[in-house]
Structures are given as structure tokens and as C-alpha cells.
Amino acid sequence: MVRPDGRRAVLLALAAAAAVCAAVVEAAWTPAFIDLSVYRFGAGQVARGEDVYAGTDPASGLPFTYPPFAALLFLPLAALPSPLAAGLLAGASVAALGWTVRLLAPRLGPAALGLLVVGLGVLEPLEQTLSFGQVNLLLMALVTAAVLEPDRPRSPWLLGIAAGVKLTPLVFVVLLALVRRPGRAVRALAVFGGTVLLGAALLPRDAEAYWTAAVRDPDRVGGVAFVSNQSVNGLLARLGDGHPSTVVWLAVAGAASLATLACGVAWYRRGHRALGLALAGGAMLLASPVSWSHHWVWVVVAVVALPRTAPVVVAVFATRLLWWPPHGEDRELDWGPVEHLAGGSYVLLALLLVLGSAVALLRTRPTPASAPQPEQGPDPEHDDGRAQDRHRDEAAAHGTTP
Numbered sequence: 001m002v003r004p005d006g007r008r009a010v011l012l013a014l015a016a017a018a019a020v021c022a023a024v025v026e027a028a029w030t031p032a033f034i035d036l037s038v039y040r041f042g043a044g045q046v047a048r049g050e051d052v053y054a055g056t057d058p059a060s061g062l063p064f065t066y067p068p069f070a071a072l073l074f075l076p077l078a079a080l081p082s083p084l085a086a087g088l089l090a091g092a093s094v095a096a097l098g099w100t101v102r103l104l105a106p107r108l109g110p111a112a113l114g115l116l117v118v119g120l121g122v123l124e125p126l127e128q129t130l131s132f133g134q135v136n137l138l139l140m141a142l143v144t145a146a147v148l149e150p151d152r153p154r155s156p157w158l159l160g161i162a163a164g165v166k167l168t169p170l171v172f173v174v175l176l177a178l179v180r181r182p183g184r185a186v187r188a189l190a191v192f193g194g195t196v197l198l199g200a201a202l203l204p205r206d207a208e209a210y211w212t213a214a215v216r217d218p219d220r221v222g223g224v225a226f227v228s229n230q231s232v233n234g235l236l237a238r239l240g241d242g243h244p245s246t247v248v249w250l251a252v253a254g255a256a257s258l259a260t261l262a263c264g265v266a267w268y269r270r271g272h273r274a275l276g277l278a279l280a281g282g283a284m285l286l287a288s289p290v291s292w293s294h295h296w297v298w299v300v301v302a303v304v305a306l307p308r309t310a311p312v313v314v315a316v317f318a319t320r321l322l323w324w325p326p327h328g329e330d331r332e333l334d335w336g337p338v339e340h341l342a343g344g345s346y347v348l349l350a351l352l353l354v355l356g357s358a359v360a361l362l363r364t365r366p367t368p369a370s371a372p373q374p375e376q377g378p379d380p381e382h383d384d385g386r387a388q389d390r391h392r393d394e395a396a397a398h399g400t401t402p
Helices: 003-027 034-048 068-073 075-079 084-106 109-121 125-131 135-148 155-165 171-178 182-203 203-212 233-239 246-269 271-288 293-306 310-317 337-343 343-362 389-400
Strands: none
Touching: 003 343, 034 068, 034 084, 034 271, 068 075, 068 155, 068 182, 068 203, 068 337, 075 084, 075 125, 075 171, 075 271, 084 125, 084 135, 084 293, 109 135, 125 135, 125 293, 125 310, 135 171, 135 271, 135 293, 155 310, 155 343, 171 246, 171 271, 233 246, 233 337, 246 271, 246 293, 246 343, 271 293, 271 310, 271 343, 293 310, 293 343, 310 343, 337 343
């Protein structure tokens, strides 16, 4: 039996190493972490009593795009010297990645866990997340814990807070509702509502600015047609004139994301929770108006949930295929067919994986052991209700799913 302390020690060592490296880099090349600089700017605006959504971060030239609740959470980052803030965020991100991997593959030993966490760093979304100082890995860990262990008391809190920081995790609230966890979904939605009310109570002016204008303005986060936008909206923008029709986007993205979510719900209800989580993450990324390449950290879940296709997935994400065509300054609008295939590789690969999982779903029948279970509390005689879930997810990780 694997001793959990060994795995914890490995993850703590990796997190400490990441923290030291990030602190040194930030001290030498301030600001080295662009998105961290934006987080500190937004929180600094709160601390100074200034408008969070007015103006841009002087260091990066980018505006703050998260809800007011997120600006409140980022206050400690603004209070610390930038090297310490960078180290804290990098260390927490690596620890969150390790936590996610442990949840997905609970039987990994300390050495295998450490090697996998380090190896995943070659994937472009993870490298970008760490180099930009993003919070993607933290949010993914919260959502993964909430969805893989939905009956634990902490799950609604984790999911609600993740959605409060960034709205897109609300997709997973829908997932829980559709897999017969309505109580958990309602609690998560209530926690999310609490984050909105807290932001409105403490930052009423900023809350009004965000919910009435900033949240509906995709231009605040950059050019939609830029190659890094790996969403259906970005794909359509590059195929057209850079400004896709809202009606066309809603029709295409809506159909793709709903089909992906439906497939995820079906697999989740058959007992393959990791695969259901991966597909719901894909639905979120396809539906969002802007899904930057670093948002695709959900490739971690896909690699574990789809072991037979993992080499292809790793090849696409590790070789940074999307960056091969000429890009920037609207050069994406002049691409030919081959360049569109490479430049839209994340979206296209996701759609192929959804198609494959849907075909596999139609070819198999649910067994009594994988039939959906009613919502219930943790069972202390079965490792807080997680043992059966782990067995199902381990079976998925060893190739019994598509």
C-alpha cells in the first residue's frame, strides 16, 4: 500500500522548487509573469479605492477581466513583494497540479507521481500557465475535487468558489445537476451567488461596472482571431474576417458544446467520472468566446481519462502545433487549409475526441456496476465514499473506456 506521506513530500518538494524558481525569475525580470501583474493591478485598485475595471495594468497594458470577488481574493498577492507573490502562485499551482493528478490516479506511487507532474510541464497549456502566472491549475484542482468527489461536504464550496473567480466553471454545476446530484449543484450555485453578493457588498461600484459591461466585452481580453484563442469562436473568426456573426457562433458553439457535455454526462453516469470531467471541461472551452491556449490545462484530465489516445493528445499539445503557422497582426486571416488545421489543432482534436467517445458510448451498454447512483452522503466505511469512485476511475485509466 502506498504511503500518502511519500507522495505529499514529493509534491511539497516540487512546489518549493517551483516557488524558488519563480521568485528568482520575477526578481530578475520584473514583471516576468504578465497575468500575475494584472491580478496584482486589480487587487491594488481595490486597496487604493480606485476603479478596478477602469484603466490597465501599467506593466502589461492589460485590463483586469475577472469578477470583483476575484480582485478581493488577489489582495494578498498585491500586498506581497512581486518575487514573493510569484513564488507563492507558482508553488501553489504546482501543488494544485499534483493534487489533481492524485485525484485522477490515486494509486500512483511517489516517484511516478513526481515524474508525471514534471512531465506534464512540457504541455503547452501548462507551460503557458506557469510562465504567465495564471490561476488555471488552481481552478482545475478545485473543480476536479468537486466533480470526482461530489458527495463530500467541501465539494459545493470548491466548485462555487472556482466559478466565483472565473465564470466558466459554472458548466460543471450543470454537469452535477444532470448526473443526478441536484442538491450539490444547487449548493454550488448558492456558493457562487454568495461570491457575487460579497463582491457587490464590498465593491458596489466595481460590481456594477463588471456585471453591466465588462463581463459582456470580449475585446477586453484581446483579439478574438488571435491563434491562441482555441475556442469555436476563435476558429470561426480565423475562417472569416476576424469578427464572426454572433448568431453563427451561438449556433455552432452551442451545438458542439452541448453535444460534448451530453457525452460527458453519459460517461459520468456510467461510472467513468474522469472521462465525464474531461468532456465537461471540453464543453466549457468550446463554448467560451475566448479560450486562450493556457486555459486548456484540462488536457491533464484527458490524458488520464483517455489512455489509448494519450500519445496523440500529448503530441499535439507538447509540440505546440498551433504556433507553427504565421500569427499575430491578423496574419491568421490569410491562412490556407493546412495552416487552419495546425492553428486550430486544440479545437479540432477536442471535437475528434468527442466524436470518438460518442461512438464508443453507442457501442457499449451500461452495466449494473456503472449505473448512476442516487445522491448520498459520504460513507465512512468506504474511505469517505471515495473507494468505489476510485475503482471506476482506475478502470477508466487502464483502458476500459474509449
